[in-house]
Amino acid sequence: xxxxxxxxxxxxxxxxxxxxxxMGSLHKMGYAEVEDVRIGKYLELMISDDAQDVDALVxxxxxxxxxxxxxxxxxxxxxxxxxx
Amino acid sequence: xxxxxxxxxxxxxxxDMYHAVKDELxxxxxxxxxxSTDLNGYDGILLPGGFSYGDxxxxxxxAQSSAVMDEVKKAVEAGKPVLGICNGFQILTEAGLLPxxxxxxxxxxxxxxxxxxxxxxxxxxxxxxxxEGQEIQIPIAHGEGNYYCDDATYEQLKKNxxxxxxxxxxxxxxxxxxxxxxxxxxxxxxxxxxxxxxxSDLIGGSDGLALFKSIVKQWREANVSHA
Numbered sequence: 539x540x541x542x543x544x545x546x547x548x549x550x551x552x553x554x555x556x557x558x559x560x561m562g563s564l565h566k567m568g569y570a571e572v573e574d575v576r577i578g579k580y581l582e583l584m585i586s587d588d589a590q591d592v593d594a595l596v597x598x599x600x601x602x603x604x605x606x607x608x609x610x611x612x613x614x615x616x617x618x619x620x621x622x
Numbered sequence: 623x624x625x626x627x628x629x630x631x632x633x634x635x636x637x638d639m640y641h642a643v644k645d646e647l648x649x650x651x652x653x654x655x656x657x658s659t660d661l662n663g664y665d666g667i668l669l670p671g672g673f674s675y676g677d678x679x680x681x682x683x684x685a686q687s688s689a690v691m692d693e694v695k696k697a698v699e700a701g702k703p704v705l706g707i708c709n710g711f712q713i714l715t716e717a718g719l720l721p722x723x724x725x726x727x728x729x730x731x732x733x734x735x736x737x738x739x740x741x742x743x744x745x746x747x748x749x750x751x752x753x754e755g756q757e758i759q760i761p762i763a764h765g766e767g768n769y770y771c772d773d774a775t776y777e778q779l780k781k782n783x784x785x786x787x788x789x790x791x792x793x794x795x796x797x798x799x800x801x802x803x804x805x806x807x808x809x810x811x812x813x814x815x816x817x818x819x820x821x822s823d824l825i826g827g828s829d830g831l832a833l834f835k836s837i838v839k840q841w842r843e844a845n846v847s848h849a
Contacts, residue, residue, distance in 0.1 A: 552770060555728050555795070603687055606680055606716065608723045609770060 540585045541619035542596050544604065544612055547578035552609045578610075584619065592616055623841045624650040626664040628694070628710075630685045631656070635671035635708065635818060642818040642834055643668070649838055654690065661693040665841055666703045669694070669710030671763070671816060681724060681766045682712030691717055703747055703837050704810045708764055711802070711812035720805055720812045721779070722771030724764075728795030732765035736827065738790030739801055739815055743783050746804055747840040748811045751832035757790060758829035760815040767814040769796035769803075782806055787813055 548554050554576050561575040581604060585592055596614055605612045627639045636653060644651040651668075654661065661667060674685035685691070691713075698704055698719055706714040714720045727733060736759050744754040752758065771779070776797060779785050787802035794814075802813025817830025 551772065552725070553728070553795070555726055555730050555768075559730055603683060604679070606683065606723055608715075608772075609725065 539587055539619045540589070540592055541617045542583040542585055542592065542614055543617070544581040544583065544596070544600065544614040545578060546581065546605050546610050546612045548576055549609055549611055623665045623838050624652070624663065625666045625668055626654040626661055627651055627668045627670060628658075628690055629653050629655055629670070630672070630674035630688065630713075632674040632676055633670050633672035633709070635816065638816070638818045639668050639670045639707070642821045642830070646821045646831060647834055647838060656685065656688040656690050658690045659693060661690070661697050664697070664702070665845075666705070666837055667694055667697050669704070669706035669713055670818075671708030671710060674709055674713065677709075677766075680716065682709060682714075682716040685709075685713045686716040695719065698805070698807075698810055701807070701809050703841070705748065705833075705837070706810075706812040707816055707818060708767075708814055711814055712766065714810060714812045719810050720803060721775045722769055722797075722803070724766050724814070725768040725770050725795070726766050727764070727768050727793075729793075730765075732763075733767075733794065734761075734763040736761045736820075737793070737815065739787045740790055741786070742788050743786045743804075745783070746786055746808050746811070746836075748804070748833055748836050749786060750840060751836040758832075759820070759827050760817055760830055761819045761827075762815045764794070764814050767794045767796065769800040769814070771797060779803060786811060787815070 557575040557577045564572045600612050625643050629636045640651050643649045712724050741752040741756045744752045784803050789799040789801050804811050817833040820827040820830035
């Protein structure tokens with residue numbers, strides 16, 4: 539079995555009102571060093587060893603459903619996992 | 623004219639949509655469940671508002687992969703009118719039937735009130751009963767109605783007159799106050815405000831009725847010959 543860790547982030551050109559609100563809060567708490575906050579998503583997929591090309595499969599799923607490429611970028615890591 | 627009101631798990635404006643075309647206009651309407659694989663018997667498709675699949679992942683993302691959406695795409699190709707309101711608009715962008723995407727409102731709040739809308743293009747099958755530039759009052763109710771698209775897409779929208787409605791004021795952060803757009807062919811309209819909630823003075827306004835009347839009028843002219 540493989541564990542796929544997918545990181546989804548908003549594209550740089552897209553404003554992130556949630557991130558801005560969190561940054562405002564951090565500033566109020568005294569963390570003046572914070573210059574930007576961007577909020578994204580993290581997904582974990584367990585993929586069976588029957589899958590031939592996990593890389594291509596994950597790319598396909600990201601483009602069809604898991605991300606919206608109009609506003610989001612993604613990257614992923616594939617790890618060997620032991621089934622429990 | 624016979625309308626299909628598509629119902630997803632989590633749709634909640636389906637009854638209002640049905641009421642608007644059935645009771646206010648006297649046209650035919652039927653609810654169609656999201657796993658339907660046949661929309662051939664319908665002349666127009668309505669995608670209602672709500673929170674399909676709990677807005678999980680992204681608004682409209684999971685509904686977009688429903689079986690019925692393949693049929694909606696066929697209806698679009700066949701030139702049938704397809705109207706997506708609120709969550710329906712989000713589903714249409716996620717399905718790639720309309721450009722752009724709806725982001726969180728810039729103030730991060732769910733907003734529920736009646737707002738002024740400007741009719742930017744009265745020359746569509748959805749707006750022929752309005753006057754160009756007319757300001758109408760239509761309720762909004764959304765947390766993710768902040769329309770976003772890149773510069774190239776915006777230029778295309780402008781060039782092809784695809785911007786149909788814009789907000790009189792900027793309150794959710796939408797690019798150039800865009801509230802509703804059509805596809806290039808003009809038979810798919812997506813909009814965040816709810817015209818189906820403004821179809822009778824009894825419930826606070828009837829400015830939305832002309833939108834449904836426009837669809838029916840255009841359909842009659844194209845499909846019904848008078849002796």
